[in-house]
Amino acid sequence: MGKRIDVKDLNVFYSDFKAVEGVTMTVEPRSVTAFIGPSGCGKSTFLRTLNRMHEVTPGGRVEGKVMLDDEDLYAASVDPVAVRRTVGMVFQRPNPFPTMSIRDNVIAGLRLNGVKNKKVLDQKVEESLVGANLWNEVKDRLSKPGAGLSGGQQQRLCIARAIAVEPQVLLMDEPCSALDPISTLAIEDLVTQLKEQFTIVIVTHNMQQAARVSDRTAFFNLEATGKPGNLIEMDDTQQIFNNPSKKATEDYISGRFG
Known part of the structure; x- marks a missing residue:
């Protein structure tokens, strides 16, 4: 598991508005890459292009390439739904399905993919909750509503749901x-x-969070409101935080703006 992402000359649009411009980067397999930058600079917009969630927004489109290993995710023959199974997403706010139990939340994606075998589903429930460090807290109440968990538990439930379909x-x-x-x-x-x-x-x-969890960090910025976001620089996290090559990065990290 864990694939490499290569992005080349990516422009992201909402109808005629260019939200992100000219991003080229490589995300290494089995690593953590953090995107930092001020609000409105295109970090989340760019993130959503990596599994074609951007297209769900009316007028959302891209120019350029996103390669997952050797596969072009935007090739005409590629199914966006299949991309979202391979490239999972966890959102800002925990979003467990409110009418579903903890168990059914975890296996919702598997059922959507046609998996019906109860033994397989039960095994995947345990595997995914163990993987999300949630099993010991919920194993005796799997039939209870997922929405009844605390905020932190709900977010880990959403992570369990995301990893249950075995994304890359x-x-x-x-x-x-x-x-x-x-x-x-x-x-x-x-x-x-x-x-x-x-x-x-x-x-x-949270820049402290980026420093704690990531191997590499990418800093995004924009010239002015209404202008497209740009990737300013990307490097090993220690390098970005201790000795960035661009003044704008240093200014942001030191709190001079943003």
Whole structure:
């Protein structure tokens, strides 16, 4: 598991508005890559292009290439639904299906894919909840509603749901922004564990979090409101935080703006 992502000359549009311009980057397999930058600079928009979620927005389109190993995710022959199975996503706010039990939340994607064997589903429930560091907390109440869990537990349930379909890449869009500090640390510990199996890309406004969990960091910025976001630089996380090559990166990290 865990594939490499190569992006080349990617432009992202909402109808005629260019939201992100000219991004070229490589995301290494089985690593954590963090996207940082001020609000509105295109981090989350760009993240959503990596599994074609951007297209769900009316007028959303891209120019350029996104390669998952040797496969062009935007080739005419590629099914966007299949892309989203291979490249899973965890959103900013925990979003368990409110009418479903904990168990049914975990296996919702598998059932959608046609898996019906109860033994297989039960095994996947346990595997995924163990993988999300949630099994010991919920194993005696799998039939209870997922929405009844705490915020941090709900987010880990959403991670369990995402990894149950065995993706190659896991995208996380500010997964801790709605959580308390203890739950945030639990998610960060989990991210560190999951990178042994998955390629992980995380958007965060918390620079300390980026420094703690990521192997590489990409800094996005924009010239002015209404202008497209750009990738300013990308490097090993220690290099970005200790000795960035661009002044704009240094200014952002030191708190001079953003």
